[in-house]
Each structure stands twice: as C-alpha cells, then as structure tokens.
Amino acid sequence: MANSIDKAELKALYQHRWQPNLKIPLFYGIWIxxxxxxxxxxxxxxxxLCYLAMGYMQMGIVTFMHDCTHSVLFKAKWKNWAFGVFTMIPLVISFTAFKEDHLLHHRFNRSAKDxxxxxxxxxxxxxxxLFYAYAVIGVVLTAVQFVIIFPIQKLRGAKALAHWSEIALHAVVTVSIFEWASSQGIAAEVFALWFWPLIFFGFFNSIRFVAEHYGTPWNAGQLAGTRTIISNPMNSWFWNNIxxxxxxHVYPAVPWYNLQKLHVLMLPEINRQNAIVDKSYCAVFFDAMINGPESLKRNIVRNGKRNAATAGPDAPSASNGTSVNDESV
Known part of the structure; x- marks a missing residue:
C-alpha cells in the first residue's frame, strides 16, 4: 500500500496518552x-436488560484487551500482558491463545493461513x-477454539505453558467464587450474573467479528481485505473505535483513541483502493446471515458486482476491491 499519510502525522498518532485510558475504570464501574x-x-x-447491557460493556472492555495484543494499550509490555490476563478471567479463554491467534490473523488477513x-x-x-452456529452460540465455539483447539495446534513451549497456566488460574478463581457462593446459598444467582451477560457478549462479539471481514476481497491485503463500519458515535465510543x-489493520500500533483520526487521514487511500466502508454493523451482519458462508467464486462475483456499481467511468480499477461510503452491504 502506498503510504499516503504524512510521516509526522502518523508519528503523532502512534503517541501514547494516559488520559483516554481512564475509560477503563469507568467501564468496569458501569459493568459492576x-x-x-x-x-x-x-x-x-x-x-x-442489565444482563444485556453487561454483555455490551464486556464487548467494550474486550476492545481494551485487544489493544494489549498489539502492546499498545500501555507503554510497558508487562502492563499489556497483565491487563490482558486479568480481562480474560471472566471470559474463560486465555490472553495468550487469543493474542497468538490474533497476530496470525493480522499477518495472514483474509487468506488460507488466516x-x-x-x-x-x-x-x-x-x-x-459452523457459520450459523457461530452467529448463535459464538461464545461456546470461541471457548472451544481458544481453550483447546488452537493451543493444541499452535502453542508450544513457553507459550503453551503460559496458556495452560492462565486456564488453571481461571479454574482456581471460578472454583473459589462458586465454593463461597454455595456456602452463602447464592450459587445460582452468581452463576446467572456471570453466564447470561457472557452469552450476550458472545452475540455482540459475533456481530462485530463477522462484520469486520465478511465479503471483503479474498487475499487482497490488509486494507482491501478489511471493512470499516462508521456505526454511530455512541457505539464507536463504547467499543473504543474498533x-x-x-x-x-494497516497500522495496528496506533492506539484505539487515535483510530478515528487515522481513518480521516486514510480516506484518500481507502477511496483509491476502493475499500469497503459501511454504515451499520447490523446491516452487514444480516446480509451475512442471508447469504451464508463464503466461497472464493461467490466472493469474486460479489466484489465484481460491487465494483461495477460503485466505480465511476473515470475511476481506477481495483482488484476485487470495493468502496462503499454510503451503502450498507
């Protein structure tokens, strides 16, 4: 990708600021x-309604953890690791497994190795x-993937030890909490307070996950193979500009609080490459549910039609790409 952003402007976006991260205790306070x-x-x-809202807030908290996988939430790497591990305790899966998977996703975005x-x-x-099960019970499939399948397939040595140590930590915390709850006669209530928000979180996470890449050109790189969703100011604020x-995807070292500014600076390149910018998470998700899982042939045809519909007579051609600044796909 041609770098169309001034180096000084990009350097400014890489700078860490502690003030935006005051949202972290605020989000935990709202959740509690x-x-x-x-x-x-x-x-x-x-x-x-509270369970639903708690799941929504957990999605926002997880986007902080997401920055930790790139070591950009805090300047110190150990702080990113510590916060990542802490954040994952209610979610069952380990930070180690999620981070390793996520970095592979970035490296091989929208390719056979992703x-x-x-x-x-x-x-x-x-x-x-698998496609429709993820939409309905994504939190269960995610737990299976990150607790068992991915670690067995990909993690070795110190990383495997770190993963299973985190799972052991989760087990100790969970058993301790429920033993105490049982002694107080409130185990069912505590379970409901943990389980149902987690289910709602899983549904929000499935919507976000599918919308970020579904239908984007296959094997076309970081920019063309990713979707930006303008959404609305409230959702963007609660989900930390994810x-x-x-x-x-193009500049993963830019902290969450600078992503909106980065988007503005990238717009010329986004338009030049005919990349996808949509308005609504729900519109993209419902479109995915209607069309079902992808195939390479359908992906090529779909993006070819979208290119033809959005490109003007003098617009440069884009390989399998699409630019939709005012269309929900």
Missing amino acids: GLGIIAWHAPHWAIVW PDAFTMGKRGIGDHI NYHIGH
Missing part, C-alpha cells in the same frame, strides 16, 4: 454497577453449520 442493579432488581425485565477466516469455504453442510477497522 449493572451487576448490582441486576442483583437487586425488583422485576425480571430489569434483570435481563485462523479467523472460517467464513470462507466451499459452502458445504459443515460450512453452513469499528474503524481498516486503519487498525
């Missing part, structure tokens, strides 16, 4: 506060089952 409200709520509707590219296949029965995903 919602749990307290749910615990004491007089009506079931309030309880379930560990996250399960939406691409031959549209067989197994592809359809929706500006093209910029993150």
Whole structure:
C-alpha cells in the first residue's frame, strides 16, 4: 500500500496518552454497577436488560484487551500482558491463545493461513453449520477454539505453558467464587450474573467479528481485505473505535483513541483502493446471515458486482476491491 499519510502525522498518532485510558475504570464501574442493579432488581425485565447491557460493556472492555495484543494499550509490555490476563478471567479463554491467534490473523488477513477466516469455504453442510452456529452460540465455539483447539495446534513451549497456566488460574478463581457462593446459598444467582451477560457478549462479539471481514476481497491485503463500519458515535465510543477497522489493520500500533483520526487521514487511500466502508454493523451482519458462508467464486462475483456499481467511468480499477461510503452491504 502506498503510504499516503504524512510521516509526522502518523508519528503523532502512534503517541501514547494516559488520559483516554481512564475509560477503563469507568467501564468496569458501569459493568459492576449493572451487576448490582441486576442483583437487586425488583422485576425480571430489569434483570435481563442489565444482563444485556453487561454483555455490551464486556464487548467494550474486550476492545481494551485487544489493544494489549498489539502492546499498545500501555507503554510497558508487562502492563499489556497483565491487563490482558486479568480481562480474560471472566471470559474463560486465555490472553495468550487469543493474542497468538490474533497476530496470525493480522499477518495472514483474509487468506488460507488466516485462523479467523472460517467464513470462507466451499459452502458445504459443515460450512453452513459452523457459520450459523457461530452467529448463535459464538461464545461456546470461541471457548472451544481458544481453550483447546488452537493451543493444541499452535502453542508450544513457553507459550503453551503460559496458556495452560492462565486456564488453571481461571479454574482456581471460578472454583473459589462458586465454593463461597454455595456456602452463602447464592450459587445460582452468581452463576446467572456471570453466564447470561457472557452469552450476550458472545452475540455482540459475533456481530462485530463477522462484520469486520465478511465479503471483503479474498487475499487482497490488509486494507482491501478489511471493512470499516462508521456505526454511530455512541457505539464507536463504547467499543473504543474498533469499528474503524481498516486503519487498525494497516497500522495496528496506533492506539484505539487515535483510530478515528487515522481513518480521516486514510480516506484518500481507502477511496483509491476502493475499500469497503459501511454504515451499520447490523446491516452487514444480516446480509451475512442471508447469504451464508463464503466461497472464493461467490466472493469474486460479489466484489465484481460491487465494483461495477460503485466505480465511476473515470475511476481506477481495483482488484476485487470495493468502496462503499454510503451503502450498507
């Protein structure tokens, strides 16, 4: 990709600032506060609304952890590791496994070696089952992938030890909490307060995950193979600009609080490469649910049609790419 951003402007975007990370205790405070409200709520509707909101907040908290995988949430690497491990405790999976998978995803984005590219296949029965199962019970499949499958396949030596140590830590914390809860006669209530927000988090995570890359050109690089979703200011704020995903993939060392500025600077290159910018997570997700799992042939045809629909008579051609600044796909 031709670097169309001035080096001085890009250097400024790489700079760390501590003030934006004050959102971290704020988010944990909101999450805990919602749990307290749910615990004491007089009506079931309030309880379930709190569970839903807690899952949404967990999605925001996980986007902080996501920056830790690139060692950019904090300046010190050990702080990124410590916060990453801490954040993952309620989510079952290990930070080590997630980080290693995520870095491979960045390295091989939208290619046969991308560990996250399960939406691409031959549209067989197994592809359809996996695709729609992820949409419904993504949190379960994610746990299986990151607790068992990926670590056994990819992690060796110190990384494998770190992963299984984290899983052991999760087990100790979980057993300790539920033994205490059982002694107090509140085990069922504690389980509900953990489990149902986690299920809602999994659904939000599935929407985000599918929307970031589904339907983008296959094996076309970081920029063309990623989708930015403008979404809305509130969602962008709570999910820490993860929706500006093209910029993150091209410049993963830019902290979350500078991604919106990065998007503005990248717009000329995004338009030049005819990359995908959509407005709505839900629109992209529902489109994916209607069209089902991908195949290479369908991907080429789909992007060819999109190119023809969006390119003007004098517009440069883009290989399998698409630019949609005002269209929800």
